Amino acid sequence: MIDVYAVAAGPRRPPGVAGVEGSPVELLDHRALVVAVSRHAAAPPPTRAAALAHAAVCDELQALAEAVLPVRFGAVYADEPALRAALDERHADLAAGLDHVRGRVEVGVRVGWDPAGGDGDPAPSAPAPPATGAGGGGGPGRAYLLDRAAEERRRGARRERAERLAAAVHGAVAPLAADSRHRVLATDGLLLSAAYLVDRPGVDGLVVRARAVVAEHPGLALLCTGPWPPYHFAGVDGEVPGG
Amino acid sequence: MTAPERVPADRVEGGELGEDVALVEVLDRVLGQGVVLVGDITLAVAEIDLVRVGLQLFVGSTDTLPRAAPGDGRAP
Numbered sequence: 001m002i003d004v005y006a007v008a009a010g011p012r013r014p015p016g017v018a019g020v021e022g023s024p025v026e027l028l029d030h031r032a033l034v035v036a037v038s039r040h041a042a043a044p045p046p047t048r049a050a051a052l053a054h055a056a057v058c059d060e061l062q063a064l065a066e067a068v069l070p071v072r073f074g075a076v077y078a079d080e081p082a083l084r085a086a087l088d089e090r091h092a093d094l095a096a097g098l099d100h101v102r103g104r105v106e107v108g109v110r111v112g113w114d115p116a117g118g119d120g121d122p123a124p125s126a127p128a129p130p131a132t133g134a135g136g137g138g139g140p141g142r143a144y145l146l147d148r149a150a151e152e153r154r155r156g157a158r159r160e161r162a163e164r165l166a167a168a169v170h171g172a173v174a175p176l177a178a179d180s181r182h183r184v185l186a187t188d189g190l191l192l193s194a195a196y197l198v199d200r201p202g203v204d205g206l207v208v209r210a211r212a213v214v215a216e217h218p219g220l221a222l223l224c225t226g227p228w229p230p231y232h233f234a235g236v237d238g239e240v241p242g243g
Numbered sequence: 244m245t246a247p248e249r250v251p252a253d254r255v256e257g258g259e260l261g262e263d264v265a266l267v268e269v270l271d272r273v274l275g276q277g278v279v280l281v282g283d284i285t286l287a288v289a290e291i292d293l294v295r296v297g298l299q300l301f302v303g304s305t306d307t308l309p310r311a312a313p314g315d316g317r318a319p
Contacts, residue, residue, distance in 0.1 A: 007278060048270070055273045072277035086280040094278070108268060225268050231276035 001043050002077045005036040005057045006229070007087070008065040009098045015060035020050045025057050028080070030087045032095055036061055037083070043076045062229040067102040069094060069234040097234060104178055104197050105227035109210055111169055112221035113191035115158055162186035165217060170194060172213035176206045181232045191220065195232035203227050 003020050011027060011034055019025040019038035028035045036057060044050055051073050058070040077083040087094070138146075166184040169192055174180050182194035198206050207224045214222040 004280065048266075051270055051273050052266075055269045058273070070273070070277040072275075072279050073273040075280055090278075090280060097278070225265075228272060231272035234276065234278045 001040045002080060002083050003038050003040060003044060003054075004071045004075045004077065004083065005038070005054055006061050006071055007069045007094050007098070008034045008036065008061055008067060009102070010034070010066035011036075011061055011064040013064065015057050015064060017056050017060050018053065019057050020044045020053045022053075028083075030084055031091060033087060033091070033098075034065070035083070035087065040076075046074055058229045058231075062105065062227075067098040068229050069097050069101065070229045070231050071234075100179070101197065101230040101233055104199055104230065105203060106230045106232055107177075107196045107198055107203055107206055107227060108223075108225040109169075109173065109192070109194045109196065110190060110223040110225075111166070111192040111194075111214060112189055112223070113162070113165065114219050115162075115186070115188055117161075117219075159186060162191055165220065166192040168217065169210070169213050169220070173206060173210050176202060176209055179233055195228075197230055197233045200227070 003023075005019065005025065008027075009032070014025050014027050015036065017025070021038075021040065021044050023038035023040060025036050025038050028037055054073045058068065061068045077086065162184055163186075166182070166186075170180070170182050173194070173196060174182075177196035177198045179197040180194060182192060185191065185193055196206060203226065210222060210224055214220045
């Protein structure tokens with residue numbers, strides 16, 4: 001079995017770290033691509049340790065190669081011909097993907113927030129008093145419906161506020177990046193989850209910009225991570241496995 | 244060897260990255276992102292559990308994140 005770590009351009013030597021289950025990582029040439037793989041007697045079990053070993057190999061390749069497209073953890077091929085067939089099928093996409101990420105790294109940005117407000121924004125945090133007394137003659141059915149309506153309004157206001165705050169942060173940071181992926185989560189802890197593809201020398205500038213815009217909104221918390229191999233920029237547009 | 248500057252914890256803005264958060268950041272990427280090739284035998288067994296557990300850890304940990312950039316001095 002062959003476990004695949006990444007497709008790359010230009011690494012001159014295999015990564016200096018062991019792969020999944022401690023196996024040595026080797027580089028296979030396939031047309032214009034270089035593929036980092038390890039060989040196994042059987043498909044390695046998908047453990048947390050294996051996933052982390054996979055990540056460590058991709059990290060190391062990022063330092064050794066001109067361009068790296070990390071392959072999602074868990075891709076195992078029966079043999080080399082099966083792997084090469086899969087690479088042939090995606091060759092154009094992979095070559096284009098490598099060009100896109102060449103000389104660039106990914107920076108992760110997560111922004112935490114307080115959904116109840118706290119930055120002076122109008123946010124209905126206190127639940128409305130029971131509506132049974134209001135207007136009289138309501139009854140439990142009416143109270144229930146009023147509660148539902150109020151809850152819906154709170155949800156809408158929260159979503160609107162989340163979109164606005166997220167747009168402020170993303171809008172400030174995105175112009176510094178070559179590409180980006182972002183999701184407005186608006187969960188209890190997390191407002192925004194984003195990844196930015198940036199030229200290597202641009203990492204610090206992007207982090208500084210993120211810090212500045214978050215500081216303009218008290219109540220937001222910033223978590224920048226990286227530089228990462230461009231995991232978020234290795235997929236093909238329109239391909240979203242599992243929905 | 245892996246150079247320390249590429250360990251995510253070193254790039255955390257304004258504080259230490261908890262081990263749980265570092266793990267989530269890695270797993271979120273290796274399990275949820277990256278090139279998907281066809282014809283492979285996907286090892287999907289533990290995937291969903293790992294990510295779900297991880298994301299819960301992350302949400303829990305945001306409460307302890309710094310509320311402003313270091314040296315900002317602004318009261319939250």
